[in-house]
Amino acid sequence: MSIQAETVKQVAVLARLQLDDQAVPPLVEQLSNILKLVEQLNELDTRDVVPMSHALDMPIPERPDEVVNTNCKDALLANAPDSVQGYFQVPKIIE
Amino acid sequence: MANDPLYETIIGLEVHAQMLTRSKIFCGCSTTFGAEANTQICPVCAAFPGVLPVLNRELVQMAIKTGLAVHGTIRERSEFARKNYFYPDLPAGYQISQFELPIIERGELTLDLESGEKKRIGITRIHMEVDAGKSLHEGIQGASWIDLNRTGTPLLEIVSEPDLRSSREAGAYLKKLRSILRYLQVCDGNMEEGSFRCDANVSVRRRGDTRLGTRTELKNLNSIRNVMRAIDFEADRQIDLLESGGTIVQETRLWDANLNTSRSMRGKEEAHDYRYFPEPDLPPLVITRERIDAVARQLPELPDAKAIRFSRELGLSEYDAGVLTSSREMASFFEETVQQGAHPKTAANWITVELLGRLNREGLEIEQSAVTPRRLGRLIGLIQSGDISGKIAKQVFELMFETEADPERIVAERGLKQVSDTGAIEAAVDKVLAENPTQVQQYREGKTKVAGFLVGQVMKATRGKANPAAVNAILQAKLSG
Structure with a gap:
């Protein structure tokens, strides 16, 4: 299966990536090659194989319902590109 | 009209219920409502690089309880999944939710309709997911502010089958579901504070049709009354559109409670493509029969x-x-x-x-x-x-x-004790009979209805304290004596 230029552009939009038109054809080729590689799996009969979502065979760890964190607002806001009055500030969200 | 003779309305509801855990779903931050902005966050819920989520056991218990209460099937094995989208109140760029394998499937809830009938409403699924943060826009020039305190608060999303046929049924369903969650003490059900939220999927079809019409999704419904009004409005809008030869567009519409109308979010919303995939940071959740039985024994x-x-x-x-x-x-x-x-x-x-x-x-x-x-x-x-x-x-x-x-x-x-003492009542009766010779005469002539008047006078004389049964008995005895 090879993918089309339109698909590459759509994936870029979903991933918030800005692509020049010149960047598209090489990506079409590279991504198609990756898909071809994966397509080799289709040669196998997987009818009786249970789909696997995780390689590790372990149960999910669960923690008790306890509040253990204290206020570390300042440290976290210090990493933000912009903050005002204790809020993260971002470009206006169009509502 | 919502109860149009030609059309029927088909409604399915999606409820997001905040679970009353003390801490968040994947970290030990508090879930208390109304705290100062960003004081209940940590590197995990604020999605700093390299952190790992650890599931809150109590949330799983609450999900099992809810599943049992609506007679759902609790999956022995369920999975978390990533739902990918970008929005500033979602710092990770994805919401941890459940997709293909939700914790609960196929439940039901019984409504007591006003007609006295009972109606079963199917519940398609219930899954666990994280809540997003809050954005503030008003009064801020050229920017929005983000408070992540709510980010990571555990939610159950409860999805009904399209079994509801009127806004009244939708209202009854929400009341019943909220009551059950409150009985279980897993959700406070406060719609105004957003701890119990509802989106409605609405379509209409000609009575007798078996295929579903195109549906629209209604959002921003912050009270049961608004859910009902928005559904009625939407059903009317769709019927009018079909009757005038138009077609329904599948879209999301925002309800405006002040204007009593809804508007399309079309154009502002890009095509959804959430690219769900299994959450790599969380192995599958396996729930044993023993665990379910233990929860069942504690159900109220x-x-x-x-x-x-x-x-x-x-x-x-x-x-x-x-x-x-x-x-x-x-x-x-x-x-x-x-x-x-x-x-x-x-x-x-x-x-x-x-x-x-x-x-x-x-x-x-x-x-x-x-x-x-x-x-x-x-x-x-x-x-x-x-x-x-x-x-x-x-x-x-x-x-x-x-x-x-x-x-x-x-x-x-206040001396309100009832007088059952026959002596005191007799004295009052004698007094009333002496004061009302006309009525006594009428009674003796067969107009027995005046007895009621005489009882009233005795009660009045005793300021309501006389035992009415005793008054009746004594009065009858004296009148016929």
């Missing part, structure tokens, strides 16, 4: 079972049983009143008529009642023992509501 008695018990064992009418089990608080108020020795039917009457009437007038909830179940039970006890009449009891009740005093004290202090 739920509203349907309680209502059946109230009507079968305590002799209440189905209506009273329904009212008294509509909330956990109401049911315990009734049960505590009965524990004081009050006859169940009498207690039911006092609560549904006097107490709820008074609370409604004051705009209060039953848990805010100045008259406690213990005091109401004892007031009813005073009627049952013949210490006061039902009529006087109403006066005492009003005074209890205002003064928060014990009924015995009010009765003693």
Whole structure:
């Protein structure tokens, strides 16, 4: 299966990536090659194989319902590109 | 029209219920509502690089409880999944949710319709997911502000089948679901604070059609009343559109409660492509039969079972049983009143008529009642023992509501104890007969109806304290003597 230029552009939009038109054809080729590689799996009969979502065979760890964190607002806001009055500030969200 | 003779309305509801855990779903931050912005966040819920989520055990317990309460199937193995989208209140760029393998599948809920019929509404699935943060826009120039305190608060998303056929049924479904969640003490059900949120999928079709019409999704519905109004509005809009030869566009519409109308979000919303995939940071959740059984043993008695018990064992009418089990608080108020020795039917009457009437007038909830179940039970006890009449009891009740005093004290202090002493009643009867010779004459001539008037006069003379049965008996005896 090879993918089309339109698909590459759509994936870029979903991933918030800005692509020049010149960047598209090489990506079409590279991504198609990756898909071809994966397509080799289709040669196998997987009818009786249970789909696997995780390689590790372990149960999910669960923690008790306890509040253990204290206020570390300042440290976290210090990493933000912009903050005002204790809020993260971002470009206006169009509502 | 919403109850159009030609069209029927098909509704499915998606409810997001915040679970009452102390800490968030994947980290040890507090979930308390209303804290100062960004004071309840940490590197995990604020999605700093390199952090790992650890699941809150209590949330799983709550999900199992909810699943059992709606007779759902609890999956032995369920998975978390990433739902990918960008929005500033979602710092990770994805929401951890469940997709292909939700924790609960195929439940149901029974509605008691106003017609007296019962209707089963299917529940497609219930899954666990994280809540997003909050954005502020108003009064901020050229920017938005983000508060991540709510980010990572655990939610159950409860999805119904498209089984609802009117806004009334939708309202009844939401009330029933909210009541169950409150009985289970897993959600406070507060729609205004957003801890119980609802989106509605609405379509219409000609009666007799079996295929579903194109649906629209309604959002921003912050009260049950708004859900109902938005559904009626949307059904009318779709019918008008079809009748004028138009077609329905599948879209999301925002309800505006002030303008009583909805508007399309079309164009502002890019095509959804959430690219779900299994959450790599969380292995599958495996729930054993033993764990489910242990939760089942702790389940409280739920509203349907309680209502059946109230009507079968305590002799209440189905209506009273329904009212008294509509909330956990109401049911315990009734049960505590009965524990004081009050006859169940009498207690039911006092609560549904006097107490709820008074609370409604004051705009209060039953848990805010100045008259406690213990005091109401004892007031009813005073009627049952013949210490006061039902009529006087109403006066005492009003005074209890205002003064928060014990009924015995009010009765003693105000001298309201019923007079059953025949001597005192006889004296009052003699006096009334002497003062009303015309009526006595009429009675003796066969107009026995005037007895009612004479009883009233005796009650008046004793300021309502005479035992009415005794008054009747003595009066009859004297009149026919």
